[in-house]
Amino acid sequence: MTATQTSAKKTSNSSILVLCLVFVCGMVGMAYASVPLYRLFCQVTGYNGTTQRVEQYSDVILNKTMKVTFDSNTSNGLNWDFQPVSKSVEPKIGETVQVMFRATNRSPVATTGSAVFNVTPMEAGAYFNKVQCFCFTETTLQAGETLEMPVVFFIDPEIVTARETKNIHTLTLSYTFYPSKTEKPVASLPVKTERDETKL
Structure with missing residues (x-):
């Protein structure tokens, strides 16, 4: 070679x-x-029932209603009682409404949780718009504390014209709270005093 x-x-x-x-x-x-x-991708397209987060309200309200039911769950490791205050609402499509969820910490210590969510039927996720939601941030509850948390939303009027959603009459908004993984504070070293130094 x-x-x-x-x-x-x-x-x-x-x-x-x-x-x-x-x-x-x-x-x-x-x-x-x-x-x-x-x-x-899920947030932009509503894929897998992911709802949309918006900052503005709808300027179109139809003379047609849509029933919205609520489902709530907590995962293992989070000793909370979590449920909707009302089981369902029936707003006009495009109307902005506020609903409340209630959570109670049943553990003897303060705990923090974060909620994941989806809408079923999944095709409707792209038309379910949240303006305000406790699921946008973590929630900390003290031992025994009960907190009511708002969700402000509206259903996009386009839901009645889209081929895959025009025959939908009921939506279900589901939440599951999971324990948040927060770092434990590092214990500080004891401060030496003059008495300790004289013992040395």
Whole structure:
């Protein structure tokens, strides 16, 4: 094998190694980005029953109502009693309404939870708009504390014209509270006093 052939083979091997490293790094990056990208996709499209977060109210209100029922759950590890104050409402489509959920911490210590949510039928998620919701932030309850938490929403009037949702008459808004993973504070070292120093 000539020197030129040897050099070309080394260059080829180096190129393959670089391509492999780039591929591995790209796959690792995609793995880390997949969850937030999936969440963003769900929020934009309403896929999998994900509701929309908006800052403005609807300026169109139809003379047609939609029944909205509520479902509430808590996961293992969060000793809360969590339920809707009302089991259902029937607002006009496009009308902004406020409903309340009530949570009670039944544990002897303060605990923090965060809520995940979805709407069924899942096709309706893109038309369910939340203006305000306790699910946007974490919730901390002291031992034995009860808190009423608002959800402000409206249903986009476009729901009655979209082919996949025009025959829907009832929606279910579901929440599940999970314990938040918060870091425990690091214990501080005891402060030395003059008495301690005299003992040394």
